[in-house]
Amino acid sequence: MSSLFSRHTLLSALLGVSLSSIAVAAPATPAEREAKITAHFQQADSNKDGKLSLDEFKAMKHQHHAEHAERRDERREDRRERAAERMQEKFDKADTNRDGLISKAEAQREMPRVFAKFDQLDSNKDGQLSKVEIAAGHAGHR
Numbered sequence: 001m002s003s004l005f006s007r008h009t010l011l012s013a014l015l016g017v018s019l020s021s022i023a024v025a026a027p028a029t030p031a032e033r034e035a036k037i038t039a040h041f042q043q044a045d046s047n048k049d050g051k052l053s054l055d056e057f058k059a060m061k062h063q064h065h066a067e068h069a070e071r072r073d074e075r076r077e078d079r080r081e082r083a084a085e086r087m088q089e090k091f092d093k094a095d096t097n098r099d100g101l102i103s104k105a106e107a108q109r110e111m112p113r114v115f116a117k118f119d120q121l122d123s124n125k126d127g128q129l130s131k132v133e134i135a136a137g138h139a140g141h142r
Ligand SMILES: [Ca+2]
Pocket: 094, 095, 096, 097, 098, 099, 100, 101, 102, 103, 106
């Protein structure tokens, strides 16, 4: 028994199932989205008969999922890096006397959320927060 998907069925399936992952890839207008889906369809239609066999459909879905997972990993990496950068920037900005440590006064000026937990974050109780102490506090939140 051969299961064939018409282009229309595929469009519906893609729109219903994978629109979110396609939308993530950028195309904003419906026309661009349509073009993108058509490209996907043509790519998946390996024997070019204008229809997708169940195998072709599955292969396409599989590839789609793989791409999606890859993008998700990249985004996660980006987020982690950006968070680290932001924290670095914040730290440097707050560290007005450039001694590599955040005093209570410095925290109060630039890092209110850190200031609120200052004593808790200051694990070696020297009245200053190192980058490591602040990072440790952030990690503890997750
Ligand atoms: Ca300082």
